[in-house]
Amino acid sequence: MSAAAATTLPAAAPATVPEPRASRAPLWLVLPALMLFTGIVLVPLTMTVLLSFHDWGQYKGIEPVLILKNWHEIATDPYYAEMFGRTLRIALITTLLTALLGAPEAYILNRMSGRWRGIFLLLILGPLLISVVARTLGWALLFGGSNGLANKLLLSLGLIASPLPFLFTETGVVIALVHVMMPFMVLSVWAALQRLDSQVEHAAMSLGAGPLTILRRIVLPQVMPGVLSGAIIVFSLSASAFATPAIIGGRRLKVAATLAYDEFLNTLNWPLGAAVAVLLLAGLVLIVVGANALVERRYAEVFR
Amino acid sequence: MTTNLRPSAPLLELEHVAKAFGSHVAVEDFTLAVAPGEFVSFLGPSGCGKTTTLQMIAGFLSPSRGTIRLQGRDLTQVHPSKRGLGIVFQSYALFPHMTAAENVAFGLEMQRVGKAERTERVRAALAMVGLAGYEDRHPRRMSGGQQQRVALARALVIRPSVLLLDEPLSNLDAKLREEMQIELRQIQRDLGTTTILVTHDQTEALSLSNRVVVMSKGRIEQIGTPQDTYERPASAFVARFLGKTNDFSARIEGAAPARIVAGGWSAPAPAGLRGPVTISVRPERISFSESGLPARVAARIFQGNHWLFQCETECGPAIVVRPNDGLAQPGEGEAVRLAWREEDMSIRDMSLRAGAAA
Ligand SMILES: Nc1ncnc2c1ncn2[C@@H]1O[C@H](COP(=O)(O)OP(=O)(O)OP(=O)(O)O)[C@@H](O)[C@H]1O
């Protein structure tokens, strides 16, 4: 710009600022991720949602029309209510149990000294390295009918009269799920415990608080966000779990995920399977987002 | 006001207290008696064992040796929660999930103080530290200075027999720190709470306390009033740690009467001194005069309310601080003479300072 221009009104200045071009750079940078997201999440998701509105018949197969038949069936047939009710119940009980067992586990782990802590942390997280299928099959081997190892042992010792029912029971599914989900809860609580300032516990102590009071009034409230976020993870993973309910529950004790699977691969009623899957997804998203919002509002001060 | 000087039974006594972490000795032979109402500072460089000592008093660490007594009672077997001490931590250690009022009320709840009295005492404590109206704020929404005040109110509201402060002001900026120092002193005087302050800031220790305990490498170097430790430091370490000082090499000349001579400056020598000595004089006690130690002003630095001169003399470099009183000051490169009164210097035998050049 010439010296003359510089002395004119400052209003002329913005015209020369090359700002708009620079601010488009972030858009270009997120583009690859955006394309990937669209390609592997949005498109299949949209197709599944569309599929759930299609018609299906034993002989005519899938008919690409938009009708509410599948949704109507899910809404009115009590069979589906039972499936979703069971899924919700199993996920809730699993979440509750992992929280009740995992939080104290993480706390005790955190109080252990150096080497022991490392060993036990490995023991707790180690199972994450083993496939869920292998871990669940383990339970099936132990308690699977009268051939299960544990059942055989207990029977031969005369401690039980008939094999413990485990396979095809909700209790069995919950126990196996708790086992699978435990590391997520422990890790989540562990992370919250790491943020605790030991001086804060000292401060409470100097004010006259005993160990139980410190645990209840100082430690627990600060760790609660960790327990709750762990609970959200465990809940959503358990509600959508497939392998564990498939192996323990089999086809006699179905949950939403195994139901959708069966519709797709056994009945070949893809549209109905899609409707079940979409409902499960939508329900989960609602519950998780709602719970998260509640937690964040309630614990705004601790999260900050 | 000067209750500290009245001889009375000590409130808190530490006798030959020591603490070792493995083979590392953090505190050694620490003996101190604190009178009721006294304000004592532990002063020393980082890592000298101040926090360790304080934690032993608080009960979070147990001494390897020695005894700690509070009102004549041995504290060794008393759990920290039963000692009744008020502690302000360097990190404040406020309960992040509680409001300011809940933080302050916690100690009273532990003492089972009734609801009505509790509310009133919490209100009064927060008002005392200038936080009236902040009752419902959470610590994370408060500034450093405000958090610090909540921590102070929380420690004071339980009416502790001794208040322990571990570098409570070190996280504050200079201006706020100064304000809090004045406030802390005022509150301590009003309540008469016996207080121990840990700090590595010498100005803070000198301006706040009745007595200063200067520590170095786990040992007590000197215990005394701020004036005592500043003007009559017991060791070269204390002299250097408490502000700047000038060391001049000097000689004892003649006999009966002997004189102590540093270049062109001389004074009658105390009896019993011989040979080369080191004399140490605070920068603000040196003046420019007609006679005295010849010097050349190497640099002159203006510092607002005073001038700082770096001078060179035949007895070693010297720093001189003069108030900015509006009078003409010597310029850089100018030849001057330095003088000081005998009572403003302390004399050390050269043999104590190995390696000092004559
Ligand atoms: N738990 C511990 N284990 C081993 N050594 C320790 C432990 N705590 C302190 N020390 C050592 O003891 C010495 C004194 O530590 P202390 O914390 O009392 O110092 P300080 O005077 O408070 O220092 P600062 O001003 O930096 O806080 C240091 O050398 C430190 O390394």
Ligand SMILES: [Mg+2]
């Ligand atoms: Mg310290």
